[in-house]
Amino acid sequence: GAGVSQSPRYKVAKRGQDVALRCDPISGHVSLFWYQQALGQGPEFLTYFQNEAQLDKSGLPSDRFFAERPEGSVSTLKIQRTQQEDSAVYLCASSPRRRGITNTGELFFGEGSRLTVL
Amino acid sequence: SQQGEEDPQALSIQEGENATMNCSYKTSINNLQWYRQNSGRGLVHLILIRSNEREKHSGRLRVTLDTSKKSSSLLITASRAADTASYFCAPSGSRLTFGEGTQLTVNP
Numbered sequence: 336g337a338g339v340s341q342s343p344r345y346k347v348a349k350r351g352q353d354v355a356l357r358c359d360p361i362s363g364h365v366s367l368f369w370y371q372q373a374l375g376q377g378p379e380f381l382t383y384f385q386n387e388a389q390l391d392k393s394g395l396p397s398d399r400f401f402a403e404r405p406e407g408s409v410s411t412l413k414i415q416r417t418q419q420e421d422s423a424v425y426l427c428a429s430s431p432r433r434r435g436i437t438n439t440g441e442l443f444f445g446e447g448s449r450l451t452v453l
Numbered sequence: 454s455q456q457g458e459e460d461p462q463a464l465s466i467q468e469g470e471n472a473t474m475n476c477s478y479k480t481s482i483n484n485l486q487w488y489r490q491n492s493g494r495g496l497v498h499l500i501l502i503r504s505n506e507r508e509k510h511s512g513r514l515r516v517t518l519d520t521s522k523k524s525s526s527l528l529i530t531a532s533r534a535a536d537t538a539s540y541f542c543a544p545s546g547s548r549l550t551f552g553e554g555t556q557l558t559v560n561p
Protein backbone atom coordinates (compact mmCIF):
# COMPACT_ATOMS: atom_id res chain seq x y z
CA GLY A 336 0.00 0.00 0.00
CA ALA A 337 0.92 3.64 -0.23
CA GLY A 338 0.77 4.42 3.49
CA VAL A 339 2.44 3.31 6.70
CA SER A 340 1.23 -0.13 7.67
CA GLN A 341 1.26 -1.49 11.21
CA SER A 342 0.49 -4.97 12.48
CA PRO A 343 -1.15 -6.35 14.42
CA ARG A 344 -3.87 -3.70 14.79
CA TYR A 345 -4.93 -5.24 18.07
CA LYS A 346 -2.95 -7.38 20.49
CA VAL A 347 -4.03 -8.79 23.84
CA ALA A 348 -1.22 -10.10 25.98
CA LYS A 349 -1.06 -11.64 29.41
CA ARG A 350 1.16 -9.88 31.90
CA GLY A 351 4.70 -11.15 31.51
CA GLN A 352 4.31 -12.11 27.88
CA ASP A 353 6.63 -10.73 25.17
CA VAL A 354 5.09 -8.89 22.21
CA ALA A 355 6.39 -7.68 18.85
CA LEU A 356 4.80 -4.88 16.87
CA ARG A 357 5.65 -4.36 13.23
CA CYS A 358 5.82 -1.21 11.13
CA ASP A 359 6.11 -1.02 7.35
CA PRO A 360 6.96 2.60 6.50
CA ILE A 361 6.35 4.27 3.18
CA SER A 362 8.89 2.95 0.70
CA GLY A 363 12.01 5.07 0.54
CA HIS A 364 11.32 6.99 3.74
CA VAL A 365 14.53 7.63 5.60
CA SER A 366 13.16 8.48 9.02
CA LEU A 367 11.03 6.27 11.24
CA PHE A 368 9.55 7.16 14.62
CA TRP A 369 7.73 5.14 17.26
CA TYR A 370 5.26 6.78 19.65
CA GLN A 371 3.21 5.48 22.57
CA GLN A 372 -0.27 6.90 23.11
CA ALA A 373 -2.17 6.18 26.29
CA LEU A 374 -5.93 6.56 26.33
CA GLY A 375 -6.95 10.21 26.22
CA GLN A 376 -3.37 11.44 25.93
CA GLY A 377 -1.20 12.72 23.13
CA PRO A 378 1.46 10.54 21.51
CA GLU A 379 4.70 10.25 23.48
CA PHE A 380 7.97 9.87 21.60
CA LEU A 381 9.75 6.54 22.05
CA THR A 382 12.53 6.23 19.50
CA TYR A 383 13.85 7.41 16.13
CA PHE A 384 15.66 5.67 13.26
CA GLN A 385 17.50 7.21 10.35
CA ASN A 386 17.70 4.34 7.88
CA GLU A 387 18.94 1.39 9.99
CA ALA A 388 20.60 3.52 12.66
CA GLN A 389 18.74 4.09 15.90
CA LEU A 390 19.81 7.65 16.61
CA ASP A 391 17.52 8.41 19.52
CA LYS A 392 16.04 5.98 22.00
CA SER A 393 15.68 8.41 24.85
CA GLY A 394 11.90 7.97 25.03
CA LEU A 395 11.90 4.22 25.64
CA PRO A 396 10.39 3.88 29.14
CA SER A 397 12.46 0.92 30.30
CA ASP A 398 14.95 -1.70 29.15
CA ARG A 399 12.00 -3.97 28.45
CA PHE A 400 11.41 -1.93 25.29
CA PHE A 401 13.58 -2.62 22.28
CA ALA A 402 13.28 -1.44 18.68
CA GLU A 403 15.13 -2.37 15.53
CA ARG A 404 15.18 -1.56 11.83
CA PRO A 405 17.90 -3.86 10.52
CA GLU A 406 17.60 -3.13 6.80
CA GLY A 407 16.43 0.43 7.00
CA SER A 408 12.85 -0.32 6.05
CA VAL A 409 10.59 -2.47 8.26
CA SER A 410 10.86 -1.81 11.99
CA THR A 411 9.86 -3.92 14.97
CA LEU A 412 9.10 -2.68 18.46
CA LYS A 413 9.50 -5.43 21.02
CA ILE A 414 8.23 -5.28 24.57
CA GLN A 415 9.47 -7.93 26.94
CA ARG A 416 7.67 -9.10 30.08
CA THR A 417 4.70 -6.84 29.41
CA GLN A 418 3.10 -4.98 32.31
CA GLN A 419 -0.38 -3.50 32.57
CA GLU A 420 1.03 0.01 32.26
CA ASP A 421 2.28 -0.92 28.78
CA SER A 422 -1.33 -0.96 27.57
CA ALA A 423 -1.51 1.76 24.92
CA VAL A 424 -1.65 2.41 21.21
CA TYR A 425 1.78 2.23 19.59
CA LEU A 426 2.07 4.51 16.59
CA CYS A 427 4.70 4.34 13.89
CA ALA A 428 5.45 7.30 11.63
CA SER A 429 7.83 7.81 8.74
CA SER A 430 9.23 10.75 6.85
CA PRO A 431 11.19 11.12 3.61
CA ARG A 432 13.50 13.61 5.30
CA ARG A 433 16.26 13.19 7.79
CA ARG A 434 15.41 14.60 11.17
CA GLY A 435 17.19 17.89 11.69
CA ILE A 436 18.72 19.10 14.93
CA THR A 437 16.03 21.71 15.35
CA ASN A 438 13.53 20.71 12.73
CA THR A 439 11.32 17.78 11.83
CA GLY A 440 9.24 17.71 8.67
CA GLU A 441 5.80 16.23 8.10
CA LEU A 442 5.29 12.77 9.55
CA PHE A 443 3.11 10.09 7.98
CA PHE A 444 1.47 7.93 10.64
CA GLY A 445 0.17 4.40 10.58
CA GLU A 446 -3.12 3.43 12.20
CA GLY A 447 -1.38 2.11 15.27
CA SER A 448 -1.24 -1.15 17.19
CA ARG A 449 -3.48 -1.25 20.25
CA LEU A 450 -1.88 -3.33 22.99
CA THR A 451 -3.93 -4.49 25.96
CA VAL A 452 -2.09 -6.23 28.77
CA LEU A 453 -4.29 -8.25 31.11
CA SER B 454 12.47 18.82 22.57
CA GLN B 455 9.47 20.92 23.48
CA GLN B 456 5.82 20.12 23.14
CA GLY B 457 2.89 22.38 22.44
CA GLU B 458 0.00 22.81 24.79
CA GLU B 459 -3.41 22.92 23.16
CA ASP B 460 -6.32 24.91 24.48
CA PRO B 461 -9.17 24.28 25.09
CA GLN B 462 -9.01 20.62 26.04
CA ALA B 463 -12.49 20.09 24.62
CA LEU B 464 -14.71 22.07 22.28
CA SER B 465 -18.26 21.31 21.21
CA ILE B 466 -19.94 23.28 18.43
CA GLN B 467 -22.79 23.00 15.94
CA GLU B 468 -22.25 22.13 12.30
CA GLY B 469 -21.59 25.24 10.27
CA GLU B 470 -19.94 27.14 13.12
CA ASN B 471 -16.25 27.98 13.20
CA ALA B 472 -13.87 26.22 15.58
CA THR B 473 -10.74 27.84 16.99
CA MET B 474 -8.02 25.94 18.80
CA ASN B 475 -4.91 27.45 20.33
CA CYS B 476 -1.40 26.20 20.91
CA SER B 477 1.33 27.63 23.13
CA TYR B 478 4.97 26.63 23.27
CA LYS B 479 8.05 27.69 25.18
CA THR B 480 11.16 28.07 23.03
CA SER B 481 11.93 29.39 19.55
CA ILE B 482 10.95 27.22 16.61
CA ASN B 483 11.62 26.74 12.90
CA ASN B 484 8.12 25.57 12.14
CA LEU B 485 4.94 24.35 13.79
CA GLN B 486 2.66 21.60 12.56
CA TRP B 487 -0.96 20.72 13.21
CA TYR B 488 -2.28 17.16 13.09
CA ARG B 489 -5.74 15.62 13.33
CA GLN B 490 -6.56 12.25 14.86
CA ASN B 491 -9.91 10.57 14.36
CA SER B 492 -10.93 8.14 17.08
CA GLY B 493 -9.03 4.87 16.78
CA ARG B 494 -6.89 6.09 13.90
CA GLY B 495 -3.40 7.46 13.36
CA LEU B 496 -2.50 11.13 13.15
CA VAL B 497 -2.92 12.96 9.87
CA HIS B 498 -0.83 15.99 8.99
CA LEU B 499 -2.95 19.08 8.33
CA ILE B 500 -0.61 21.99 7.82
CA LEU B 501 2.90 23.26 8.53
CA ILE B 502 3.64 26.93 9.17
CA ARG B 503 7.19 28.23 9.17
CA SER B 504 8.54 30.69 11.69
CA ASN B 505 8.74 33.47 9.07
CA GLU B 506 5.06 33.04 8.17
CA ARG B 507 2.23 34.69 10.10
CA GLU B 508 -0.74 33.04 8.47
CA LYS B 509 -1.42 30.11 6.19
CA HIS B 510 -4.55 28.74 4.59
CA SER B 511 -5.50 25.31 3.37
CA GLY B 512 -9.11 24.82 2.30
CA ARG B 513 -11.27 25.49 5.37
CA LEU B 514 -8.22 25.65 7.62
CA ARG B 515 -6.49 28.83 8.67
CA VAL B 516 -3.40 28.73 10.85
CA THR B 517 -1.74 31.72 12.46
CA LEU B 518 1.60 31.93 14.17
CA ASP B 519 2.77 34.63 16.58
CA THR B 520 6.39 33.94 17.42
CA SER B 521 6.56 36.89 19.81
CA LYS B 522 3.80 35.32 21.92
CA LYS B 523 4.94 31.77 21.17
CA SER B 524 1.46 30.81 20.13
CA SER B 525 -0.46 29.45 17.18
CA SER B 526 -4.11 29.04 16.38
CA LEU B 527 -6.02 26.71 14.10
CA LEU B 528 -9.33 27.91 12.74
CA ILE B 529 -11.71 25.52 11.01
CA THR B 530 -14.43 27.40 9.17
CA ALA B 531 -17.92 26.09 8.38
CA SER B 532 -17.34 22.98 10.46
CA ARG B 533 -18.80 19.60 9.53
CA ALA B 534 -19.61 16.55 11.62
CA ALA B 535 -16.65 14.84 9.91
CA ASP B 536 -14.32 17.39 11.55
CA THR B 537 -14.98 15.69 14.89
CA ALA B 538 -11.52 14.58 16.02
CA SER B 539 -8.61 15.43 18.31
CA TYR B 540 -6.28 18.15 17.08
CA PHE B 541 -2.62 18.38 18.07
CA CYS B 542 0.02 21.01 17.51
CA ALA B 543 3.69 20.08 17.28
CA PRO B 544 6.35 22.77 17.50
CA SER B 545 9.41 21.76 15.54
CA GLY B 546 12.31 20.15 17.24
CA SER B 547 14.66 17.23 16.74
CA ARG B 548 11.64 15.09 17.48
CA LEU B 549 7.99 15.97 17.14
CA THR B 550 6.32 15.99 20.53
CA PHE B 551 2.61 16.39 21.11
CA GLY B 552 0.44 17.76 23.87
CA GLU B 553 -2.84 16.26 24.98
CA GLY B 554 -4.73 17.85 22.11
CA THR B 555 -8.09 19.54 21.71
CA GLN B 556 -11.05 17.20 21.36
CA LEU B 557 -13.42 18.84 18.89
CA THR B 558 -17.00 17.63 18.63
CA VAL B 559 -19.13 18.98 15.79
CA ASN B 560 -22.80 18.25 16.35
CA PRO B 561 -24.99 17.75 13.27
